[in-house]
Every structure is written in structure tokens, then in C-alpha cells.
Amino acid sequence: MTTTHPRSATHHDTRLRRVATGVDPERWPDVAAVPRASWPVRAVTESLVGRALRRLPLRVSCVGGTTLGLGGPLIEVRDPDAFHARIGTRGLIGFGESYMAGEWDAPDLVGALTVLAAHAADLVPAPLQRLRGLWAPRQPDAQRNTPDGSRNNISRHYDLSNDLFAAFLDETLTYSSAVFRGFPADWSLLAAAQHRKIDRLLDLAEVGEGTRMLEIGTGWGELALRAAARGAHVTSLTLSEEQRALALERVREAGYAHRVSVELCDYRAARGTYDAVVSVEMIEAVGAEFWPVYFRTLDERLAPGGRVALQAITMPHQRMLAARDTHTWIQKYIFPGGLIPSTEAIEETAHDHTGLVVAARDGFGAHYADTLRLWRQRFTDRADDVAALGFDATFRRMWTFYLAYSEAGFRAGYLDVQQYLFIKEDPAR
Structure with missing residues (x-):
């Protein structure tokens, strides 16, 4: 290609x-x-x-x-x-x-x-x-995360090739931090560690039999599959055509087509109310300008008494403020329009624009460092496979730098990753 x-x-x-x-x-x-x-x-x-x-x-x-x-x-x-x-x-x-x-x-x-x-x-x-x-x-106006801009920004990363991501992800095709039992982790433990991460999020959101769950950011469908296995009815939203096609295929093969709907839909266009909303490492693609809209969407889609489980990469607040309006290498080549928030930005935005209340927060940056190490090693080991897909030597150096750059951020403590639980109190109680 x-x-x-x-x-x-x-x-x-x-x-x-x-x-x-x-x-x-x-x-x-x-x-x-x-x-x-x-x-x-x-x-x-x-x-x-x-x-x-x-x-x-x-x-x-x-x-x-x-x-x-x-x-x-x-x-x-x-x-x-x-x-x-x-x-x-x-x-x-x-x-x-x-x-x-x-x-x-x-x-x-x-x-x-x-x-x-x-x-x-x-x-x-x-x-x-x-x-x-x-x-x-300065960040280019063309990378603003308007509905049209978001579709283009997401496509430039996630529609590169499902085969590219499959070359370095484990069989769950989960592209976010795993949660390991101990360190250092090896490749054989990664799939179980990804399931552990997903199960923690589903437990936070109290997803079980009959739960109506909205997922913002489908990935390749693993979280939706595990929610469906618990008996939940899942609506999952993505802007990536490649991801949606493979996620739907995996849902059909697992026999959960009656429980899981995967829609090519911007989060701002979501409708209905749900008992639980889960969003994994999606907020980084939203952009600071639209964080209030994102959190209002979480709030509006959540039924009274419902729960939001959110996984987010974070960075120190002052560094985030310094980077907020500038154009970075990561934005230019890897995640156009992206910005990693701080915990302060997340919590202040939720407080100022919604009725959601932070009930729990857990950081586990060391786990992301090991997740990225395993991805980077796998990517290096499969360089010939990546080349056969049509990705040239400059792309492979770029991707190696991206994975190493990200891993370094977590090892240095410059980056962290959080699992949040937000609750929406039921006024009838």
C-alpha cells in the first residue's frame, strides 16, 4: 500500500x-x-x-x-x-x-x-x-477538532492500515495501556494484562447483565466484546472506517452482533441515554478547545445514577499549558490535533461544565512504559512485515521514534495514565 x-x-x-x-x-x-x-x-x-x-x-x-x-x-x-x-x-x-x-x-x-x-x-x-x-x-487551523477535522485527524492515524497495527499489537488488538501484575513484563503476558485493564474499567462502570453501555472510541472492539460477554448492550462510536470494519467482523465472529452496535459517528452526534459510558484514551484526540463539549456529552448521554469510566494519558499542568497552542512533532506526524490533558484540566472541565463528580482516580504510568516497550520491540522485530505493507524506512524510523518517545515520557514521569470514575447522582434518590 x-x-x-x-x-x-x-x-x-x-x-x-x-x-x-x-x-x-x-x-x-x-x-x-x-x-x-x-x-x-x-x-x-x-x-x-x-x-x-x-x-x-x-x-x-x-x-x-x-x-x-x-x-x-x-x-x-x-x-x-x-x-x-x-x-x-x-x-x-x-x-x-x-x-x-x-x-x-x-x-x-x-x-x-x-x-x-x-x-x-x-x-x-x-x-x-x-x-x-x-x-x-502554532497549531494549524486545519487540525482543529471540528466534526470534519476530527474525522480527518483520526483517519490519518487509525486508517493507515489494520495490518500495520496488528503487526505490533497483541491478539486483543488493544491500543492503550495494559495493567500488569508485576515488572518487567514479557510479551506472553500482554493480552492478559490488556484484559485486566478492560475488566477494571468495566468494573468501575458496573457493567453487567442488561447494562446499556456507550463506548466513545471503539478501537478494534475488544472492550465492547468483553462488555457484551457480561451481558451488556453496547453502542460503540468510532471515526475510523478501518477500525469499524474490523471491529464489526470481530463482533460477528464472537456471536455478539445482537448485543454490539459499532457506529461511524462523532461523539458530539451521539444520542440516547446509557447506564454506563466508557472511553479509553480518547480525550487526547479531542483537543482543549472541545474538552467542555466532550465532557458535556458524557454527562448528557449518562442516565441519572450512571457511571463513567475514563482512561486518559496525562501530563503536568504547566507543561500542558505551555504546549496547548503550539504545533509539536507528535501532532505533525502521529496524532494531528491531539493534546494530552493534565489531571487538573480533566477535573476542572468536568466540574465547570457538567454534573459529573470524580469518585475515583488511579494512576499507573509504569504500566504504560512496559506496554510501549513491548509494542516497540515487536515493531522492531517485524520491521520486514511492516516494509512489506508499503511503509518505507523513513516511516519505520518515525514510528520507532514515536514509540520510544512515548515510552520515555512515562519512564521519566513526564507522562502518566489515569483511570477515572465519574458518577452522576440520581436526583430522585
Whole structure:
């Protein structure tokens, strides 16, 4: 198959310095093109990057013999000119694009990225942080999560190929954090750990015989199947045509077509009331602008006395505020329109816009780090299978960076994942 990727508005052929080796310029214009950086920009970037790296427990080796850092995981900068040009002109997006282009590498990529994630708040000097609005790229209007925008954003990730996701997920096809009994986990334990996570959510929502349950974000159907096995009647919503097709196939094969409906439907268009609403790692795709709408939907669709079980990736509140209006590498290449909330943002939004009350919250970020480790190892082991699907070497480096980058965030404590229980009190009681 052929994959397509967005062309950046910052891509101008007249400003190209040279072309990265082995990168398809049609598929990856901003990776293939090494941007032209003026001498002042390059000099300032080298100074700032060097200053940041010297203080970190890393070893950063550049062609020419320069080594920076206090010791630790190794980063090998193979093309310092391109590396600094990309960071100087595109910031952290350029850092990721430089990896995609092969201009730097790390034998222990997760270890190196974990150090950077742990120091994310102070990598950029405070004066520049305060001026972030002037130098950081803004999120494109085209990635706003309007009903039409959400469909396009979701499609760009989840409609890449069901076979791609099957190459690195376990047989449950569950694309969210598992819950393990202990660490380190191995691949043979992942499916059971995914079921443990799902069962905890269904228990929180008190899903059982006869429960009317709404699921916002179908995935490939495993949660809906386990709810149906408990006797629930499930309406599941997705915007991914690929996911819906496979989820429906799995529902039919399991014999639950009479209990599970999978609809190609935006959450804002949902109707009816339900005893339980379950949504797993969906809020990250909603966007801050629409968080109030999302929570009002949860509230409006929930019957009095009902329960909402929500699983959400979270980040520190101040970092979320800093990132809220800027365009990131993850948004450009992996999850367009996405934004990870903070626990404060989740709880304040629910409090300010709904009658939902937080009844429980449990964080388990270490479990996500191990989940991502297993996915990343599986993806690496099956690189040839991914290539056979039509995904080129640049895509595979991009996906490896995404999985490693995410794992590092959880290992550093920069990211966490929560299971929330919200309740809606019954005024008749």
C-alpha cells in the first residue's frame, strides 16, 4: 500500500539547503529538505543546544570528535550542520525530523529520550520559554477538532492500515495501556494484562447483565466484546472506517452482533441515554478547545445514577499549558490535533461544565512504559512485515521514534495514565 503524509506550510523549495539522503521527498518533504539556517540562527542554536546537553547525564558525540554531557546514554550526531539547522528553524519538530532523516541516532534510544523528557521543563532557557509564543509554531487551523477535522485527524492515524497495527499489537488488538501484575513484563503476558485493564474499567462502570453501555472510541472492539460477554448492550462510536470494519467482523465472529452496535459517528452526534459510558484514551484526540463539549456529552448521554469510566494519558499542568497552542512533532506526524490533558484540566472541565463528580482516580504510568516497550520491540522485530505493507524506512524510523518517545515520557514521569470514575447522582434518590 501507499501512505501519504502532510506537507508542511513551512516547506519552500527556494529555501532548501540540501536534501537528506535516502528520504523520499514526495512522501516526506520536510524530512528530505534540510532547511537553510542563517549563520546567526545556526550559531545561537549550537550555543543553546550545547549548553543544554552539557548539563545532562548523556554522552553526545558529534562527527569531528566533540563530546558533550555528563555521561550516560549515547547520542550520536552524524550530521551536526543539519541537526542544528533543523532545531534552529523548527525546534522540537526539527529534532524529530532529524532523527527520521538519520542525522542522529542512539544505541539506547529510550534511555536517551528518557533523560531529555526528565529535563523537558528546563531544556529551553527561562527567557526563551516566556517568549514561546513568538518562536514556537502554532497549531494549524486545519487540525482543529471540528466534526470534519476530527474525522480527518483520526483517519490519518487509525486508517493507515489494520495490518500495520496488528503487526505490533497483541491478539486483543488493544491500543492503550495494559495493567500488569508485576515488572518487567514479557510479551506472553500482554493480552492478559490488556484484559485486566478492560475488566477494571468495566468494573468501575458496573457493567453487567442488561447494562446499556456507550463506548466513545471503539478501537478494534475488544472492550465492547468483553462488555457484551457480561451481558451488556453496547453502542460503540468510532471515526475510523478501518477500525469499524474490523471491529464489526470481530463482533460477528464472537456471536455478539445482537448485543454490539459499532457506529461511524462523532461523539458530539451521539444520542440516547446509557447506564454506563466508557472511553479509553480518547480525550487526547479531542483537543482543549472541545474538552467542555466532550465532557458535556458524557454527562448528557449518562442516565441519572450512571457511571463513567475514563482512561486518559496525562501530563503536568504547566507543561500542558505551555504546549496547548503550539504545533509539536507528535501532532505533525502521529496524532494531528491531539493534546494530552493534565489531571487538573480533566477535573476542572468536568466540574465547570457538567454534573459529573470524580469518585475515583488511579494512576499507573509504569504500566504504560512496559506496554510501549513491548509494542516497540515487536515493531522492531517485524520491521520486514511492516516494509512489506508499503511503509518505507523513513516511516519505520518515525514510528520507532514515536514509540520510544512515548515510552520515555512515562519512564521519566513526564507522562502518566489515569483511570477515572465519574458518577452522576440520581436526583430522585
